[in-house]
Amino acid sequence: MSLYTFKPVYQERIWGGRNLETLYKRAIPAGKIGESWELVDRPEANSELLEADGKNTTLHDLWINKRKQVFGTDAPDTPRFPVLLKLLDAQDKLSVQVHPPAAKAAELKGEPKTELWYFLHTEKDANIYVGLKKGVTRADFEKAIGTPKLADLLHTLPTSPSQVMFLPSGRLHAIGAGNVIFEIQQNSDTTYRVDDWSRVDDKGKARDLHIPESLASINFNDPEPTFGQPHGERVIECPYFSIYRTFLFPGEYRTWNPNGKSFQYHFLAQGEVTLDKHTFTAGQGWLVSADTPQYDITPGKEGAELVTVQLGIA
Incomplete structure (x- = not known):
C-alpha cells in the first residue's frame, strides 16, 4: 500500500495556545500556536513528506507528478491540491468573520472557502458563533458594527467533542475560546473580519477589519444554523x-x-x-x-x- 505522512506547518496566532503540545505531545514552536496546517498546497506553504517518494518531496510534487495514482480519478484538474486541512487551537476567541461565496470572491479578488469544523476537545463553557439570531436584519447588523451590541446579535452554540458544524461560504462565524478543532476546507486563505472583539496585539495594534467586503459576503438569510447530524458514518x-x-x-x-x-x-x-x-x-x-x-x-x-x-x- 502507498501511505504518506506529512510535516505540519505551524502558525502562531493572537488567539492560539499550547493545546497541540499538551493534548497530542507534539513538539511545537514557542508562542501561541493557533493553527497546524496538516495538509496544504499553497504558494506560501506546502506540506513536506516525512519520507520522500522518489523525487517527490512535497504534497504539490505528488499533485503534479502522481495525481491519478495518489489522488484518484475524482481529483479535479486544478493547479493545486483542492483541500486544506488544519488543526485549530482557540485559547481565545477568533474574529467575527466570513469567507466570500464564489461569485462574490471573484468580484472581490479573493477565494471562496466552504469548510467544516470537527470538534476534538472543548473546555467548560466553550462555544461558537454561527449566523445571526432569528429576526436580525442586515440594517440591525450594520448599525451594531463597532459596538458591544454586535455580540448580542450572533447566534451562539455551546460545543462538545465529536460535534460537527458545516460552514458554507457566506456564513458569518467565530470560534469561541476553549475549542480544539479539525478543520476541513477548500484550499483558500481569504477571510474578511467584521469584528475582532476590540483586541490588540502585544504592541497595541489592532488587526485590520474588512467591513465592506464582509457585508458584501455575508448571507443574511441564514439564521441560527445548527450542528450537523451525521447519517451513519x-x-x-x-x-x-x-x-x-x-x-x-x-x-x-x-x-x-x-x-x-x-x-x-x-x-x-x-x-x-x-x-x-x-x-x-x-x-x-x-x-x-x-x-x-x-x-x-x-x-x-x-x-x-x-x-x-x-x-x-x-
Whole structure:
C-alpha cells in the first residue's frame, strides 16, 4: 500500500495556545500556536513528506507528478491540491468573520472557502458563533458594527467533542475560546473580519477589519444554523470534499477500499489504530493513495474515533 505522512506547518496566532503540545505531545514552536496546517498546497506553504517518494518531496510534487495514482480519478484538474486541512487551537476567541461565496470572491479578488469544523476537545463553557439570531436584519447588523451590541446579535452554540458544524461560504462565524478543532476546507486563505472583539496585539495594534467586503459576503438569510447530524458514518458529502466518521470498538476492524477514485486522509481524533505495519495515536493523520487495494484499520484496546476526508462519494 502507498501511505504518506506529512510535516505540519505551524502558525502562531493572537488567539492560539499550547493545546497541540499538551493534548497530542507534539513538539511545537514557542508562542501561541493557533493553527497546524496538516495538509496544504499553497504558494506560501506546502506540506513536506516525512519520507520522500522518489523525487517527490512535497504534497504539490505528488499533485503534479502522481495525481491519478495518489489522488484518484475524482481529483479535479486544478493547479493545486483542492483541500486544506488544519488543526485549530482557540485559547481565545477568533474574529467575527466570513469567507466570500464564489461569485462574490471573484468580484472581490479573493477565494471562496466552504469548510467544516470537527470538534476534538472543548473546555467548560466553550462555544461558537454561527449566523445571526432569528429576526436580525442586515440594517440591525450594520448599525451594531463597532459596538458591544454586535455580540448580542450572533447566534451562539455551546460545543462538545465529536460535534460537527458545516460552514458554507457566506456564513458569518467565530470560534469561541476553549475549542480544539479539525478543520476541513477548500484550499483558500481569504477571510474578511467584521469584528475582532476590540483586541490588540502585544504592541497595541489592532488587526485590520474588512467591513465592506464582509457585508458584501455575508448571507443574511441564514439564521441560527445548527450542528450537523451525521447519517451513519457519513458526516457530509459536498462538491468540495466528503467527510466520514468511524467509531472503532475493541476487537473489530474496518475495511476501506479507495477503488482508484480518491485518496483517503484519516485523522485520528481519539484512541490508537494499526494499519499494515503502522501504528497511529490521537492527533495524527495520514494519507492512503487512491491506487491502494482494500485495507483494514484495527483499533487499540480502548477503541478509536476516526475522521476520514476524501474527494467524491465513498
